[in-house]
Amino acid sequence: MAMMTGEQYEASLRKLNLQVYQFGKKVENVVDDPIIRPSMNAVKLTYELAHQPEYEDLMTATSHISGKKINRFTHIHQSTDDLVKKTKMGRLLGSLTGCCFQRCVGMDAMNALSIVTYDIDQKLGTEYNKRFLKYLAYVQENDLTCDGAMTDPKGDRSLPPHKQPDPDMFLHVVEEKEDGIVVRGAKAHQTGAVNSHEIIVMPTISMREADAEYAVSFALPADAEGITYIMGRQSCDTRKLEAGKIDRGNSLFGGHEALVVFDDVFVPWERVFMYKEFEFAGQLVENFASYHRQSYACKAGVGDVLIGATQTIAEYNGAAKASHVKDKIIEMNHLNETLFCGSVACACEGGKQPSGTYLVNTLLANVCKQNVTRFPYEIARLAQDIAGGLMVTLPSEDDFKSPEVGEWLTKYYKTCEGISTENRNRMLRLIENITLGTAAVGYLTESMHGAGSPQAQRIMISRQVNMAQKQKAAKQLCGIKEEE
Amino acid sequence: MVFVGLKYCGGCTPRYDRVEFVSRLKEKIAKHVRLVSYDDPRAEHVLVVVGCESACAETEPFKDKTVHLASQEEDLERMAETLIMLDNGNNT
Numbered sequence: 221m222a223m224m225t226g227e228q229y230e231a232s233l234r235k236l237n238l239q240v241y242q243f244g245k246k247v248e249n250v251v252d253d254p255i256i257r258p259s260m261n262a263v264k265l266t267y268e269l270a271h272q273p274e275y276e277d278l279m280t281a282t283s284h285i286s287g288k289k290i291n292r293f294t295h296i297h298q299s300t301d302d303l304v305k306k307t308k309m310g311r312l313l314g315s316l317t318g319c320c321f322q323r324c325v326g327m328d329a330m331n332a333l334s335i336v337t338y339d340i341d342q343k344l345g346t347e348y349n350k351r352f353l354k355y356l357a358y359v360q361e362n363d364l365t366c367d368g369a370m371t372d373p374k375g376d377r378s379l380p381p382h383k384q385p386d387p388d389m390f391l392h393v394v395e396e397k398e399d400g401i402v403v404r405g406a407k408a409h410q411t412g413a414v415n416s417h418e419i420i421v422m423p424t425i426s427m428r429e430a431d432a433e434y435a436v437s438f439a440l441p442a443d444a445e446g447i448t449y450i451m452g453r454q455s456c457d458t459r460k461l462e463a464g465k466i467d468r469g470n471s472l473f474g475g476h477e478a479l480v481v482f483d484d485v486f487v488p489w490e491r492v493f494m495y496k497e498f499e500f501a502g503q504l505v506e507n508f509a510s511y512h513r514q515s516y517a518c519k520a521g522v523g524d525v526l527i528g529a530t531q532t533i534a535e536y537n538g539a540a541k542a543s544h545v546k547d548k549i550i551e552m553n554h555l556n557e558t559l560f561c562g563s564v565a566c567a568c569e570g571g572k573q574p575s576g577t578y579l580v581n582t583l584l585a586n587v588c589k590q591n592v593t594r595f596p597y598e599i600a601r602l603a604q605d606i607a608g609g610l611m612v613t614l615p616s617e618d619d620f621k622s623p624e625v626g627e628w629l630t631k632y633y634k635t636c637e638g639i640s641t642e643n644r645n646r647m648l649r650l651i652e653n654i655t656l657g658t659a660a661v662g663y664l665t666e667s668m669h670g671a672g673s674p675q676a677q678r679i680m681i682s683r684q685v686n687m688a689q690k691q692k693a694a695k696q697l698c699g700i701k702e703e704e
Numbered sequence: 705m706v707f708v709g710l711k712y713c714g715g716c717t718p719r720y721d722r723v724e725f726v727s728r729l730k731e732k733i734a735k736h737v738r739l740v741s742y743d744d745p746r747a748e749h750v751l752v753v754v755g756c757e758s759a760c761a762e763t764e765p766f767k768d769k770t771v772h773l774a775s776q777e778e779d780l781e782r783m784a785e786t787l788i789m790l791d792n793g794n795n796t
């Protein structure tokens with residue numbers, strides 16, 4: 221198959237037998253569920269664009285295994301050029317969907333595993349890399365979407381896995397069999413989980429020997445027996461159940477996250493990529509996190525949409541020529557392009573690992589993500605400043621259609637000559653969607669916590685800067701001799 | 705009539721509408737040039753349309769062909785002339 225079309229992707233999801241719960245009920249038809257559907261549309265776009273000449277240069281790559289053209293989301297980066305194209309693909313998709321398109325996490329998990337399985341084998345003589353490459357070939361050949369499942373519920377944050385009162389707070393091995401292992405636990409906040417064919421599990425923190433049973437990585441079909449998905453709800457989610465589309469803001473796309481429960485799930489050995497090698501858990505976490513911190517170029521893409529919406533609403537309101545408005549929009553662009561700079565920089569400065577995979581510059585990836593934890597909030601603040609209060613006090617689409625009050629709304633919410641009140645409403649709803657509705661999950665809170673909360677990057681930054689070199693430079697310039 | 709392969713960059717942050725550029729170009733060159741897929745063996749020339757000066761489209765596969773690069777809206781007239789010349793060249 222090599223590359224699925226959007227239609228083929230949708231059809232492939234229909235064949236899965238996922239156990240999904242939402243609002244306390246089992247979802248019988250996941251693909252057509254009105255709350256989930258926009259998130260499926262966003263993943264579907266990653267398949268569609270790969271077939272469009274004007275996007276395929278970013279959306280596809282050449283497999284280093286088969287030599288075939290594949291979707292870049294299944295690719296292992298073979299050069300810094302590949303890393304830069306990954307950054308650009310994220311920005312492109314963010315700008316076309318205005319939301320989280322979910323497919324990066326699996327790509328980042330596979331790239332991290334391509335490095336770490338190799339390194340484990342080199343040190344311990346295991347054969348994880350061979351297994352992993354076989355699995356990768358399967359993913360590439362079938363153009364699968366993979367959920368990258370790292371985050372455990374973690375229970376009491378002050379305790380390591382083996383000291384948790386409930387041992388299942390971190391996913392762990394509960395039984396070893398001849399043909400595989402049995403695992404129990406859960407993964408929280410799983411982006412795009414129910415739009416995925418596969419789930420790739422990794423440990424969530426560095427571990428010591430006492431936590432060895434928690435140091436486990438593997439991949440399973442998303443509908444493997446014993447896996448259950450419980451959908452997270454997003455602010456304003458039930459607007460997707462309404463007949464009108466204006467109040468949704470983004471009428472086409474969305475994201476989703478879910479809690480994924482593994483209730484004694486069997487994993488065959490050929491799909492196990494780490495088994496109790498606790499000393500490599502930290503490396504896997506750091507490599508995955510670095511790739512994913514680069515992936516947040518997607519936020520610059522969503523920022524493009526928000527800036528476009530803000531400029532438009534300023535024009536609709538008749539405020540676009542005010543100097544402070546112009547200046548605020550310049551500031552939004554400045555912040556947004558700075559986000560992009562970080563992602564491009566860590567890609568350009570990436571390097572080849574012993575496995576042959578290219579890894580981003582991890583210091584710059586952490587700097588990139590640290591900016592991501594802040595700038596989208598400021599961009600959102602400026603968007604709300606320029607949009608005006610109506611963004612949160614606007615009556616519903618049904619009120620605009622009401623024979624009793626609709627005319628008043630159309631009359632009193634009119635702005636400049638030639639501007640349609642309905643278009644103004646649409647734009648306000650889009651800004652609401654990104655800054656405090658369903659898409660704010662991805663644009664704001666995920667910017668904060670996704671790929672690790674801000675403190676995680678600060679720790680990495682402090683570890684990775686060469687402080688001795690900086691001190692030496694300072695001492696040299698002011699005449700301090702090293703031996704003094 | 706000559707066949708010219710068409711290749712786009714991936715379009716992350718284009719400074720102009722690349723697809724519209726190509727459709728306007730197609731109109732101008734319709735009598736002389738047919739734009740085909742870049743891997744069409746009939747095409748000895750490839751038009752590469754990129755969205756900005758980074759010009760990051762993959763051109764390695766075209767190293768044995770002649771590449772014509774358009775990177776801004778202003779390239780329209782020049783590119784139309786260049787491509788039409790290919791056909792005139794063929795006729796003479």
Ligand SMILES: Cc1cc2nc3c(=O)[nH]c(=O)nc-3n(C[C@H](O)[C@H](O)[C@H](O)COP(=O)(O)OP(=O)(O)OC[C@H]3O[C@@H](n4cnc5c(N)ncnc54)[C@H](O)[C@@H]3O)c2cc1C
Pocket residue numbers: 325368369370371373374377378407408409410411412477661662665666669670671672673674675676
């Ligand atoms: C929208 C969204 C999508 C996501 N998608 C995915 C996904 O697809 N896959 C995936 O694996 N994960 C995903 N994540 C999870 C993400 O990586 C985590 O949210 C992040 O690691 C923080 O974990 P937490 O949410 O449990 O917060 P917590 O760990 O509870 O952090 C809350 C605060 O407590 C602090 N803190 C926590 N523990 C300690 C400690 N021991 N010492 C000192 N301070 C501490 C943190 O620094 C932070 O300030 C997603 C998250 C979000 C919000």
Ligand code: SF4
Pocket residue numbers: 310319320321322323324325411515516518519662666670
């Ligand atoms: S938040 Fe961004 S990087 Fe993460 S999965 Fe969504 S689009 Fe990809």
